[in-house]
Structures are given as C-alpha cells and as structure tokens.
Amino acid sequence: MPDRNPALPPAAHDHAACVAEALDRAERLCAARGERLTALRRQVLELVWSRHAPQGAYDLLEELGRERGRVAPPTVYRALDFLQAQGLIHRIESLNAFIGCPVPEARHSGQFFICRSCRTAAELDAGTIDKAIDREAQRLGFAIEQRTVELLGLCQGCREAAR
C-alpha cells in the first residue's frame, strides 16, 4: 500500500459532500462484492461518518434511536460488524470506538493519529511504519494477522491553539 497524503480532514471542509462520498463509495463497493448495504447499515455508516472522530457504539445507538425509535445494542453492533468486515470502518481499540475508513477498497489496518483535544482522528497508511513493523516481525519469526497502531496526542491545530 503506497503512502497517502495526510488524511487529516481540513479544519473547514464540505463535510456533507465528504459523507456523501463515503456513502457512495460504500454503495459501489458492496454492490461490486454482492454484499447488502441495507438501510440500517447505511444509516449506521452515515452516523459513523458524521464526525471525523471515533464514536462509541452506544453514542451511535443513541443517535440511531433518535432517528428510528428504540433500538437495542445488537442492532448497532451487528451493523458495525458488517461495516468492519467490509473494511468500511475501523475500530479504535484504545477508545472502544469506530471511525469511517477513507480508503475501504483495499484491505489494510492503518495508523491512527487521534487528537485528545478536538477528538479528530487521522488515518494514515504509511508504508514506512508498516515496513518497520514487518521487519521486526520477521526478526521474531512472527506472522502478523492484525495490526493496531494508535497514537494519542495533540494535532497541529490544537497545539497551535494552545500556545
């Protein structure tokens, strides 16, 4: 996987378009794979994409409840499971939360830079990091199946605001 440019969402951007694009990509991807992006799954994906920040399952549950009346946890968790299986969202382990994937086409795990101030999370797929990890794995004779790389700190914007 080649490096991509910083996935840092510009402070101000056309977020509606950003969400629409994500949903559109999801539609096309599922269609191509013969998977069913049902209304519920689509709606959950839309909620995940409503912010460029990881969101907890119960936050999503509450949002969803606002839109379609009382909803039980399995409803959301099943949708999240599906979306994860399709690579449309990632789980942020250190926050028990979920975030939309900007590049769902190819399977990957990504590295997440998460600002503790504004909560924004940027996904990178830096070959440099993956390769460094691969080299160490090789040294150990370890076969990696799943990667979790999460960096918590302050994003540039929040650092500058803090000065």
Place this chain on the structure above:
Amino acid sequence: MPDRNPALPPAAHDHAACVAEALDRAERLCAARGERLTALRRQVLELVWSRHAPQGAYDLLEELGRERGRVAPPTVYRALDFLQAQGLIHRIESLNAFIGCPVPEARHSGQFFICRSCRTAAELDAGTIDKAIDREAQRLGFAIEQRTVELLGLCQGCREAAR
C-alpha cells in the same frame, strides 16, 4: 531507547526466577521513587507475571480471590492503575488485558507481538518502529503522547507446530 533483543520468553525457562526478578526490580524501583509497593500491589504484580500472556482484570480478580478471599473489582483496578503509573505493567488495548513490563526503569510504550494461539506476548521497544511513527507524526505536526502498537498473529513456535 535502544533496541533490545527479542523479549520472546524462551519456550522453557526458569519462570519462578523470572517472576522473582520482576518483583525484585519493582521493589527497587518503587523504593527509589518513594512509592509504596504494598502487599496487595505486589501480589497483583506477581499474578500479572504468572504468565507471559496478557491477563484480564477479572481473571486476576479471580486469582486474587483464591488467595485472599472475596475481593471487589476496584481492589484490582486500583492496583493495576498504580502498577501502570509506575510503568511496571502495560495495558493491551486490543485485549482489555495487562502484561508485565520487562524494562520498567524507563518510560516507554513498547510494541507487542501477541500470539493468538499460545497467547504469549512479546514486548519490543524497537527504535525503528518508534522512529517511523515519529517521522509520520512530524509530517502531520502531531505531538504524540501515548502509543499503542499491538500486533496479533502467530509466533514462530506456533507456526512451526502448525505445519
């Protein structure tokens, strides 16, 4: 932090000595820092070190209960909090579990290679990985405060056993 040799615990090793050494290091470290490694905290640390695998808080709770009668969750969580604050244990986010740190003297976060078969986890502090992450953070203008790097897969031993 320089690279260390693989922290892979040899399949067969004198584990009693290994635990004893960890406890001893903890004692000295806390003494030097003027922190109190109480009987409870020591006992929890010993339980964490009982295996080279991440263990859940409630597993530890159960073990602890066997040794000192009924114990409530906060008892264990508070001990774990202390041990973490002293750098004596690490939390494995992707497993909600804890593992002893073999190099508690210097603050660091480490990279964890966790075998899904034998459950053994190896801690590395590979400068190569840290540096690759640092470079990307720099590019983003992101100030890292906390790192989570967890690789799940198959260790060499289990791969060979599987063939």
Place this chain on the structure above:
DNA sequence: GCATGAATGTTATTTTATAACATGCACACG
C-alpha cells in the same frame, strides 16, 4: 406465491470498568 436464508428485533445476560463513600493503616509531627 412461496420456500429459504439473511437481516433485524427482542430479551436477557456477560464482561469490563468506575463512582462514591466508609474504614483502616502508616508515617510525620508534636
């Protein structure tokens, strides 16, 4: 139409973690 399997609904429960307040214990100071 209708059978089939996938998706969703529903209820209950498990697992992980923390809040809030009570009690105990060790050391610092007089």
Place this chain on the structure above:
DNA sequence: CGTGTGCATGTTATAAAATAACATTCATGC
C-alpha cells in the same frame, strides 16, 4: 508515645461495552 493526616483498601452500587439466544421479518430465487 499519642494523634491526626493522607494514602490505601474495603464495600456497595452502578455505568459502559459487548454478546448470547431465540423470535420475527424481509428480500430474493425458484
């Protein structure tokens, strides 16, 4: 030696995150 002050632990209750198990609904292929 008290004793009181602050940290450590005990206790009870609850919050937060996730899943198990079974019922119902719905879309699609025949």
